[in-house]
Amino acid sequence: MSTNDSTVETSCAVNGQGVRLRLDPRESLLDVLRERLALTGTKKGCDQGQCGACTVHVDGRRVVSCLTPAVQVTGQDVTTIEGIAGPDGDLHPLQQAFIDNDAMQCGYCTPGQIMSGLACIAEGHAGDDDQIREYLSGNICRCGAYVGIVAAVRQTAEAQRNEV
Ligand code: FES
Ligand code: FES
Numbered sequence: 226m227s228t229n230d231s232t233v234e235t236s237c238a239v240n241g242q243g244v245r246l247r248l249d250p251r252e253s254l255l256d257v258l259r260e261r262l263a264l265t266g267t268k269k270g271c272d273q274g275q276c277g278a279c280t281v282h283v284d285g286r287r288v289v290s291c292l293t294p295a296v297q298v299t300g301q302d303v304t305t306i307e308g309i310a311g312p313d314g315d316l317h318p319l320q321q322a323f324i325d326n327d328a329m330q331c332g333y334c335t336p337g338q339i340m341s342g343l344a345c346i347a348e349g350h351a352g353d354d355d356q357i358r359e360y361l362s363g364n365i366c367r368c369g370a371y372v373g374i375v376a377a378v379r380q381t382a383e384a385q386r387n388e389v
Contacts, residue, residue: 237298239264240308248295255279255290258305266306266336270365277364280337280344281305287344289363306336309343319343319381326380328373334366342378351382 236245239262246261255272258264258281267290270278274292281290282304309317319342322328329335341364345351350360357378358371366374 233296235296235299237301237303239303240305241302246295250294250296252295253291254281254283254288254293254295254298254303257295258290258303264305264307268333268336270333270337275365276334276337277341278334278337280340280364282340282344285347287341304340306340309339317343318384319346319377322377322380323373326373326376328370328377330368330370334364334368334370338364338366338374342374342381345378346382346385351378354379357382 231249232247233250234245235248236243238244239258244262246257248257255267255269258267259269267281268278269291270276272291274289277289279290280287282288283293283298284301310320311317316324317339319339323335323339328338338361341361342351345357345360348360351357354375357375361374361378
């Protein structure tokens, strides 16, 4: 039973696991992931939708979780950076490509860059470097690791195209 009439019972899947929570409708998906579910891979940068550090996927589409009310993902599938490695813990090819291309310095933006990069590839927006830059333009890297980030997304997109 609720002890606070303003809270809402919510259920969704996070990285394939069912989650049921009672939430204040004002709680962001970012805060719920980090503070309630201890999924701290998703980062809080600006908390205003301007840096992309908090990017996750909801039903396969990328969203900035800081501007997404957690109650809005009821019944949907949320994927965070913790959910993209293989079942044995093998890195996702895009994670490996970030390492191969030295695509990070402090690493704070990296989870968001990877989640956006995955969406960019899945959307068919990784055809060349200009397109990758355009479709990753919502993800800011204060360290300026953009050359490596674009190279990592290009490498992964090319590998996927060659598999087809
Ligand atoms: S923390 Fe969400 S866009 Fe910056
Ligand atoms: S690696 Fe430091 S902000 Fe991008």
